[in-house]
Amino acid sequence: MFDIPDFIGWLLNPENWQGRYGVPNLIQEHFILTLSAIALATLIAMPIGIAIGHFNRGTALVVLLGSASRAIPTMGLLFALVMAFGVQLRELAVVIALVAIAFPPLLAGAYAGISAIEKHIPDSATAQGLTSWQLLRIVEIPLAMPAIIGGFRIAWIQVTSTVVLAPLVGLGGLGFGIIQGLALRNFDQVVASALLIVLVTVLGDQLLGFAQKNQAFRLGHLSGGKSK
Amino acid sequence: MKNNLKLGLAAIAVSTLGLAGCAQTSDAIVIGSQAYYSNEIVAEAYAQALEEAGYEVERNFSLGQRDVYVPAILEGEVDLFPEYTGNLLQYFNPDASETEASAVYDALTNALPEGLSALAMSPATDQDSYNVTQEFAAANNLSSITDLANLGSVTLGGAPELAERPYGPTGLLSVYGVSVEFLATGDTTVESLVAGDVDMANVYSADPRINQLGLVTLSDPEGLFLSSNLVPIASSALDQGARDAINAVSLAMSADDLVAMNVRSVEEQLSASQIAGDWLRSEGLIN
Numbered sequence: 094m095f096d097i098p099d100f101i102g103w104l105l106n107p108e109n110w111q112g113r114y115g116v117p118n119l120i121q122e123h124f125i126l127t128l129s130a131i132a133l134a135t136l137i138a139m140p141i142g143i144a145i146g147h148f149n150r151g152t153a154l155v156v157l158l159g160s161a162s163r164a165i166p167t168m169g170l171l172f173a174l175v176m177a178f179g180v181q182l183r184e185l186a187v188v189i190a191l192v193a194i195a196f197p198p199l200l201a202g203a204y205a206g207i208s209a210i211e212k213h214i215p216d217s218a219t220a221q222g223l224t225s226w227q228l229l230r231i232v233e234i235p236l237a238m239p240a241i242i243g244g245f246r247i248a249w250i251q252v253t254s255t256v257v258l259a260p261l262v263g264l265g266g267l268g269f270g271i272i273q274g275l276a277l278r279n280f281d282q283v284v285a286s287a288l289l290i291v292l293v294t295v296l297g298d299q300l301l302g303f304a305q306k307n308q309a310f311r312l313g314h315l316s317g318g319k320s321k
Numbered sequence: 322m323k324n325n326l327k328l329g330l331a332a333i334a335v336s337t338l339g340l341a342g343c344a345q346t347s348d349a350i351v352i353g354s355q356a357y358y359s360n361e362i363v364a365e366a367y368a369q370a371l372e373e374a375g376y377e378v379e380r381n382f383s384l385g386q387r388d389v390y391v392p393a394i395l396e397g398e399v400d401l402f403p404e405y406t407g408n409l410l411q412y413f414n415p416d417a418s419e420t421e422a423s424a425v426y427d428a429l430t431n432a433l434p435e436g437l438s439a440l441a442m443s444p445a446t447d448q449d450s451y452n453v454t455q456e457f458a459a460a461n462n463l464s465s466i467t468d469l470a471n472l473g474s475v476t477l478g479g480a481p482e483l484a485e486r487p488y489g490p491t492g493l494l495s496v497y498g499v500s501v502e503f504l505a506t507g508d509t510t511v512e513s514l515v516a517g518d519v520d521m522a523n524v525y526s527a528d529p530r531i532n533q534l535g536l537v538t539l540s541d542p543e544g545l546f547l548s549s550n551l552v553p554i555a556s557s558a559l560d561q562g563a564r565d566a567i568n569a570v571s572l573a574m575s576a577d578d579l580v581a582m583n584v585r586s587v588e589e590q591l592s593a594s595q596i597a598g599d600w601l602r603s604e605g606l607i608n
Binding site: 113114172175176179180181183260261262263264265269272273275276277278279 | 388415480503504506507510512518
């Protein structure tokens, strides 16, 4: 379909790496938007998810939010929030739209991680004299880490691929090359930009996957059993 | 297995219906339009004028963007389509340098692929234009793009592709000596101008918001912008009678008429068919 050398040529052209809409700036903006959204979503989702898992109350909420989030029309939410907040707060509006996407997998990861712990473990920890807070900090959260990181992997993939819509409301990010390229019918630029987005997405996912394996391996050693 | 069989039968039934549908309407003139309300109003005006002249018409509106519908026209699925001279020329020939209305029309006629022809061009235009707020125009005494040269720095907002268009930042500098900082404001360009994020914005000249918000369109004495007049693109399936009926519509439609119809669509939320019908009646083109 496309000439491989052509989109590689686009990537190698130094002109495309300079200025406000050059690749380095776009990657930076892509990261800033993605990470702010995930950080904000973490602040909200982690305490709620861990509490639901720990007290085993409100599990219906996790299911409800998880399914509801799949029904959110992201682009509609993006425009509605930008119009509601005004264009001068468009960064905030975009980040909040992205939080709505990052929140459910983070919540589900935290909840699933804590609630999957076999009942006898917290029981014996309590029998050893651990307070509820210590139980959470020393036993439950470490045991839940692989599942929590799993939630981050899903959130990362979904958010980083949705940030691509940001140029529609006047922000940058790697979607810029796609949206501009389509209008200009510059398909080398479209392919090159898509490649960069895939690279960023996969790279982040692999890093998190490595951390996840690391945690699972550590846990396997601690319990003397085999990690998954 | 049973389900698969049902599915297969359903698929056959649907495709047969589809074929029957095609066969039935093969003699009707298929009119397409972009997924742009203003374009749909014009397409509706063509449709009603053709019906008045006794032709059978099939409306196939909101076909999306040029990349989607141009192949459909070339395939012969659509017979008539309201287009814009400059933008369509740019589509077929991205390096076109013509900007003046009749030169653009001539270049378009040459650039159109075989089987397609451009009918008479309308005086109505819907083209790129640079706009500033009334306050900004008054504070800096602006009425033409030329006046911008006196300003120290100007931020320009527009769709991402404006950065690379010949009338974008490079054209402003080479034609008018105006250097701008470009901000890709995407679909929020007009809002960004009003909010003061940018000093100047690229807005289509028939956009009702220019009137509604009292924006000042800067004149373009050097012809930086590609003229973009309304022009019907027709396939060879259209006979002379149909062409005459469409040409009458094109010639009657002025730039102000087009803006007024767009305003009615945005403000009164009327349907394209009512707006187009009212206009055709006011021009005496239909009864």
